[in-house]
Amino acid sequence: MTRYIKTDTAAPPPRTARYSHAVEANGFLFVTGQLPIDPDNPEGPLPSSIEEQTELVFRNLSLIVEASGYALSDTVFARIYLSHFERDYAGLNSIYHRYLTDENALPARTTVGVARLGRDALVEIDLTLARR
Template identity: 40%
Template sequence: MATPDAPAAIGPYSQGISAGNLAFISGQLPIDPATGAIPADSTIEEQTRLVLRNVQAVLKADGMSMSNVVSTTVYVADLDDFARFNAAYAEFFGSSAPPARATVEVARVPRDAKVEISAIAVR
């Protein structure tokens, strides 16, 4: 699956792949699909929202929404940002049965972003 409403892949991978009733969304970065850039001086909250809007766009291209997401993997550049990240993330999933999640701090996120999120969704 592919959509112009999310950033194009920056390597040899797909934005997402459907396999039966599952969709695997590749790690999305806080890249504005209109500009191809990460907004300058953006906060962890702004980057998280942009990443999740990109996830939404890829899901929509496959006829799904955030309510189909069953698992996410989150890579953050600084776990000191965790509470602020978590608040922005909750805007998309709320408290009613949010997906399973793993969150890890990494030495570096591509393009020096603050966050990257991949997702698995089921129909």
């Protein structure tokens, strides 16, 4: 069974793109990459620091994951994009490790530097989760 998930609580997709917030298939949940967009003010400016932006990304990820019936602790893989890798890697990790805390069940992870992200964001994160 495949389930396509859209939620009104997380930041909406931009008007120029059409996609689900997440798709569940065969016991896995694939969460679309989230930018640091305030779900309460989607057109508002992005925060300036990597820490504030990462908090907003995790707010959106959490809203999507919970609306899908999963928990962040079900994450098995995280893919992270940073537009200023060297500068922001430590700041990203200071927030990331507050949300994914179990040292014995840390997800696999890839972190890559990119030339640019949508809305000139500093960070974007997508997740894959599995039912325990």
